[in-house]
Amino acid sequence: MSLDIIDELVKNLKAPSTRIFKNREILHPEYVPEVLPHRENEIRRLAEILIVALRGERPSNALLYGLTGTGKTAVARYVVKRLVEKANSLNVKLEQAYVNTRKLDTTYRVVAQIASSIGLKIPPTGLAISEVYRRYINALENWGGVHIIVLDEVDYYVKREGDDLLYKLVRINEELKSSRVALVGITNDINFVESLDPRVRSSLGEVEIVFPPYNAEQLFDILKQRAEMAFYPGVVDDGVISFCAALAAREHGDARRALDLLRVAGEIAEREGSPKVTVDHVKRANVEIEEGRVQQSVMSLPLHQKIVLKAIIEVAKLKGSATTGEVYLKYAEIAKELGLEPLTQRRVSEIISQLDMLGLVNATVASRGRHGVTKVIRVRSDLVKTVDDLLKDVK
Structure with a gap:
């Protein structure tokens, strides 16, 4: 059965039903064009x-x-x-x-x-x-x-x-x-x-x-330039490019994100035999990229960072959010179960900040009056299941 799947994919590779990409490498971030707009x-x-x-x-x-x-x-x-x-x-x-x-x-x-x-x-x-x-x-x-x-x-x-x-x-x-x-x-x-x-x-x-970050108009220019070289004529219209630019502009003007969106949207269109890349393809590409980014980020974490993330999720599942102290108690419990010496609370607080930078959690500082300040940590609801599945190896 698996051999039949491979045969089918090879057949499609040799003879795609639609002509989408003229040169998909141009949409990879590593490609450096002869002209760099807005830089x-x-x-x-x-x-x-x-x-x-x-x-x-x-x-x-x-x-x-x-x-x-x-x-x-x-x-x-x-x-x-x-x-x-x-x-x-x-x-x-x-x-x-x-x-x-x-x-x-x-x-x-x-x-x-x-x-x-x-x-x-x-x-x-x-x-x-x-x-x-x-x-x-x-x-x-x-x-x-x-x-x-x-x-x-x-x-x-x-x-x-x-x-x-x-x-x-x-x-x-x-x-x-x-x-x-x-x-x-x-x-x-x-x-x-x-x-x-x-x-x-x-x-x-x-x-x-x-x-400085790119704005939506600048991202549109960058994508337009690349799209003209990467796709066959008529495959991508300006509305699709604008949508990619707007999505990436919401994430601090990330041109890599914009290029990935357009490339993956094109790959989805190609797999489906669609003659054009549509806004719907871009929306599905956004979900696909997000899942891949989360998976790559979680899998590359060192062991103690994985344990801290697991502790955050377990506490947040019960209470909706977690404080630094609650996370540390749960983290220390899991670490001891694994036979590991827990890190200090200060180090765990630094790890929480790193996880926040990666976009895996959202940590905000909240005042507790005369008891000082603490971090309130939340995990995006759309990431909980994905991250939870990836952390099953952390017992």
């Missing part, structure tokens, strides 16, 4: 900072701030890519390394990817991090150019691995004679630098650029 100011600002690399000089380090989907990564990759292209035509030695530090989960892998961008081959495992770093330094000196390193989601890396590598990279030019290195950090956390060692803080954020 001209940010492009100019970053380019002005990095342009001195074309004279062989070290640019200032830059830190790009902004919420998810505000164009930080696209702008950084676009500017650096164009500068490397210009350098090649001017016979200037300039290379770039782009590293998504959320996807590369160890310092070893981060350093190895940085080193590989100038042609250094590093084995997947087997070397000390200090040795990989030493080889990178030697390769830089032998090469003799300017290396621009883009560290995406750098706040996530620092929370996981600490800021030792950042300290080395912001000081690396002190060890170099014939080469130069500049860093471009990208973060969603406006308070990120506050967590850094003061010596790293002053060097990493030599220049800071803040990316």
Whole structure:
């Protein structure tokens, strides 16, 4: 039976009943178009900072701030890519390394990817991090150019691995004679630098650029541009694009969200054999994406964060909401049942804030009069069952 299903899907893949996508890759957030609408100011600002690399000089380090989907990564990759292209035509030695530090989960892998961008081959495992770093330094000196390193989601890396590598990279030019290195950090956390060692803080954020959220009109322009390249003519009308833009604008102007909505809506239309993408397809795509986001967020949580989330849900099911103290008592109970040493109440309070940032819970501070303040935590009713099912492995 399962073989018949696969055969049917393969048949549909070879001969779709309708022509929806001309190039669906254009709707993925990783795609960087030749023109980035409504980010001209940010492009100019970053380019002005990095342009001195074309004279062989070290640019200032830059830190790009902004919420998810505000164009930080696209702008950084676009500017650096164009500068490397210009350098090649001017016979200037300039290379770039782009590293998504959320996807590369160890310092070893981060350093190895940085080193590989100038042609250094590093084995997947087997070397000390200090040795990989030493080889990178030697390769830089032998090469003799300017290396621009883009560290995406750098706040996530620092929370996981600490800021030792950042300290080395912001000081690396002190060890170099014939080469130069500049860093471009990208973060969603406006308070990120506050967590850094003061010596790293002053060097990493030599220049800071803040990316404002897109509004609905700007998102429409972005989607319109991509849709014209991604879909066949007549498949998507302006009303569908406006609806996607309006939905994404409600979530702090997230262009990634808007692109995902349009792409998944197109995939639903394609599966159904529809000749056009409709508003109904977008509505169903919104549900599909939300369920996928919740699942990915919950499954990637460390064990104690899963236990805290489970405690919140169990208390909220009985009372509609939960306070920090109630959550901590339930959390400690579950942790002990699993044979684990409970974290401190302060740490659990920090975890609740992190879950709030992920959108899995809604935590608001409420006054208790002379008893101080507490957090009142709620779970969105449409997420309770989904999250509950995903946490069944947490007994």
